[in-house]
Amino acid sequence: MITIICTTNRKPSKSRVVAEFYQSLLDQAGAESRIMDLSDLPANFTSTALYENAGKNESFNQLMGKVEDCEKFVFIVPEYNGSFPGVLKTFIDGLKYPASFKDKKCALVGISSGTQGGALALSHLTDIFNYLGMNVLALKVRMPRIEAILIDGKITDDFSLELLDMQIEQLLKF
Amino acid sequence: MITIICTTNRKPSKSRVVAEFYQSLLDQAGAESRIMDLSDLPANFTSTALYENAGKNESFNQLMGKVEDCEKFVFIVPEYNGSFPGVLKTFIDGLKYPASFKDKKCALVGISSGTQGGALALSHLTDIFNYLGMNVLALKVRMPRIEAILIDGKITDDFSLELLDMQIEQLLKF
Amino acid sequence: MITIICTTNRKPSKSRVVAEFYQSLLDQAGAESRIMDLSDLPANFTSTALYENAGKNESFNQLMGKVEDCEKFVFIVPEYNGSFPGVLKTFIDGLKYPASFKDKKCALVGISSGTQGGALALSHLTDIFNYLGMNVLALKVRMPRIEAILIDGKITDDFSLELLDMQIEQLLKF
Amino acid sequence: MITIICTTNRKPSKSRVVAEFYQSLLDQAGAESRIMDLSDLPANFTSTALYENAGKNESFNQLMGKVEDCEKFVFIVPEYNGSFPGVLKTFIDGLKYPASFKDKKCALVGISSGTQGGALALSHLTDIFNYLGMNVLALKVRMPRIEAILIDGKITDDFSLELLDMQIEQLLKF
Numbered sequence: 001m002i003t004i005i006c007t008t009n010r011k012p013s014k015s016r017v018v019a020e021f022y023q024s025l026l027d028q029a030g031a032e033s034r035i036m037d038l039s040d041l042p043a044n045f046t047s048t049a050l051y052e053n054a055g056k057n058e059s060f061n062q063l064m065g066k067v068e069d070c071e072k073f074v075f076i077v078p079e080y081n082g083s084f085p086g087v088l089k090t091f092i093d094g095l096k097y098p099a100s101f102k103d104k105k106c107a108l109v110g111i112s113s114g115t116q117g118g119a120l121a122l123s124h125l126t127d128i129f130n131y132l133g134m135n136v137l138a139l140k141v142r143m144p145r146i147e148a149i150l151i152d153g154k155i156t157d158d159f160s161l162e163l164l165d166m167q168i169e170q171l172l173k174f
Numbered sequence: 175m176i177t178i179i180c181t182t183n184r185k186p187s188k189s190r191v192v193a194e195f196y197q198s199l200l201d202q203a204g205a206e207s208r209i210m211d212l213s214d215l216p217a218n219f220t221s222t223a224l225y226e227n228a229g230k231n232e233s234f235n236q237l238m239g240k241v242e243d244c245e246k247f248v249f250i251v252p253e254y255n256g257s258f259p260g261v262l263k264t265f266i267d268g269l270k271y272p273a274s275f276k277d278k279k280c281a282l283v284g285i286s287s288g289t290q291g292g293a294l295a296l297s298h299l300t301d302i303f304n305y306l307g308m309n310v311l312a313l314k315v316r317m318p319r320i321e322a323i324l325i326d327g328k329i330t331d332d333f334s335l336e337l338l339d340m341q342i343e344q345l346l347k348f
Numbered sequence: 349m350i351t352i353i354c355t356t357n358r359k360p361s362k363s364r365v366v367a368e369f370y371q372s373l374l375d376q377a378g379a380e381s382r383i384m385d386l387s388d389l390p391a392n393f394t395s396t397a398l399y400e401n402a403g404k405n406e407s408f409n410q411l412m413g414k415v416e417d418c419e420k421f422v423f424i425v426p427e428y429n430g431s432f433p434g435v436l437k438t439f440i441d442g443l444k445y446p447a448s449f450k451d452k453k454c455a456l457v458g459i460s461s462g463t464q465g466g467a468l469a470l471s472h473l474t475d476i477f478n479y480l481g482m483n484v485l486a487l488k489v490r491m492p493r494i495e496a497i498l499i500d501g502k503i504t505d506d507f508s509l510e511l512l513d514m515q516i517e518q519l520l521k522f
Numbered sequence: 523m524i525t526i527i528c529t530t531n532r533k534p535s536k537s538r539v540v541a542e543f544y545q546s547l548l549d550q551a552g553a554e555s556r557i558m559d560l561s562d563l564p565a566n567f568t569s570t571a572l573y574e575n576a577g578k579n580e581s582f583n584q585l586m587g588k589v590e591d592c593e594k595f596v597f598i599v600p601e602y603n604g605s606f607p608g609v610l611k612t613f614i615d616g617l618k619y620p621a622s623f624k625d626k627k628c629a630l631v632g633i634s635s636g637t638q639g640g641a642l643a644l645s646h647l648t649d650i651f652n653y654l655g656m657n658v659l660a661l662k663v664r665m666p667r668i669e670a671i672l673i674d675g676k677i678t679d680d681f682s683l684e685l686l687d688m689q690i691e692q693l694l695k696f
């Protein structure tokens with residue numbers, strides 16, 4: 001079971017569309033998956049689920065539980081202000097160590113309107129996940145200028161499709 | 175006027191104590207300052223102040239206004255999960271570009287219980303602030319093992335004090 | 349006086365061409381500059397100018413001297429293997445601290461054949477220069493797909509030209 | 523077979539001592555290993571083994587061959603100027619893609635006289651190796667203040683020893 005995490009709480013989001021497309025690719029590869037969407041984070045989680053409130057917010061705990069009982073993740077990461085969405089890190093700050101990510105594995109996908117495709121976002125995330133003990137697949141897929149290639153729910157350029165296929169193949173063996 | 179930002183919403187926090195100590199050093203240097211504390215972020219700001227809700231949350235707007243009418247910042251950054259607090263980036267994700275940070279200046283201070291002192295946290299933040307057009311002072315003060323040196327509201331080791339003094343001297347001329 | 353450093357020892361290099369173009373822009377802005385090219389590094393400098401051999405290689409010392417007597421730099425940085433050229437860091441490893449970069453200022457320009465434009469290269473370099481006490485201008489110019497826009501010695505796309513002009517304007521005031 | 527790379531060309535170096543200690547730990551774990559020392563790089567390799575000279579320097583080619591015929595690596599990384607040694611990246615810049623690192627695996631060890639233990643150095647290296655397609659083990663061992671714990675060729679503090687043992691255990695299964 002692979003959990004695909006849509007890492008923004010913006011709703012609707014291109015990241016969600018890419019998450020669903022990624023799931024269709026996993027389906028084709030015969031891999032079971034589910035989507036977790038950070039737009040499902042409770043409205044007040046920064047005040048009710050972090051630090052001394054850890055464990056007290058039932059809605060947050062449900063998302064946390066889905067992280068804890070999964071071993072492999074795909075993070076769909078939109079570029080916000082030169083890095084990943086703040087809510088993703090805030091979500092991580094509310095999770096338990098080591099149950100959430102230690103000794104687990106993940107793959108990263110970056111998307112952006114601009115030309116970077118989340119290069120720095122994915123580097124920052126790699127630092128954080130490695131710190132938490134999660135191995136990050138070397139092959140990170142960056143998709144800059146996402147508006148030009150995400151059409152009707154599908155990634156349409158051959159280069160990105162090839163990278164996504166390679167990433168999935170490697171993730172399944174990782 | 176320098177705004178010192180306590181970058182966690184944890185309450186109480188060592189970062190707040192360090193922010194107040196930093197303010198006392200600025201006082202001694204004859205520099206006017208104020209403290210902004212991210213524990214003042216509204217409880218539900220991730221749902222009411224970001225993206226399509228930008229500008230709609232009055233409490234958030236007050237914090238945003240304090241950023242917009244200031245030119246120099248000091249960020250007191252606790253290390254959370256190998257980087258800076260997620261709420262700081264989420265706060266940034268709700269601010270306006272370019273009014274908030276473009277062509278402005280800041281200094282960074284990292285604190286941690288562990289041995290890193292926020293080395294990666296400050297690197298990630300530098301990437302983000304540079305992306306947003308804010309110059310970051312090269313001299314970043316890292317204070318690992320903060321519990322051992324922050325006593326009765328004061329930083330007590332000579333090496334850190336020397337670095338803080340140099341940072342303030344440079345920030346005032348920056 | 350601004351020193352423009354061509355940060356590869358490859359010869360000839362696109363970085364050198366960009367360095368000369370950058371110099372022409374500085375000329376137009378009325379700023380004096382000179383080019384330092386790492387292709388002038390002595391062939392055996394890794395064995396004769398580093399560590400216990402510091403100061404012993406006369407050719408290396410000449411380049412070192414040009415760094416020490418300058419206060420502002422522009423680094424033209426080609427992307428090699430996802431970061432900046434190794435010879436640049438090796439050159440830095442042979443320089444003296446603090447005479448070379450401390451309390452000085454620089455601007456960074458990244459170029460690449462691929463789509464990144466040196467995003468990570470410039471981030472890594474910023475970490476290093478900040479560590480050495482040199483302030484790095486927030487506005488970093490990335491030029492991905494350099495082959496398409498560097499024609500007859502000139503950068504030809506309007507977006508890059510605008511960024512370069514802004515960078516120069518800011519560097520002169522930095 | 524695991525290749526332990528001493529990533530500086532300084533001679534003698536603490537990194538070499540740590541490399542030999544690491545090899546003794548691998549021996550105890552029943553894992554075959556060999557040490558590659560970048561002090562064996564030819565004196566003029568920056569002029570005779572890179573770019574258009576790729577493949578022309580026989581001594582360099584021997585080191586390159588040892589990389590190409592190995593699947594797992596440990597990099598012993600001293601902190602130089604806030605990152606890893608320039609010669610390491612210069613060495614990488616002379617290697618072949620994809621034969622050198624793609625689809626291979628490595629673990630990283632950082633050492634420093636100061637308090638960072640190579641936090642940024644290992645982050646930068648991770649970026650580069652991931653770019654080249656090599657998976658980097660999440661567990662990176664940082665050993666700050668190396669002079670205090672490296673005694674008579676042995677790492678002597680329990681915390682570092684525990685981390686090194688965990689890293690080796692994970693690397694063997696990686």
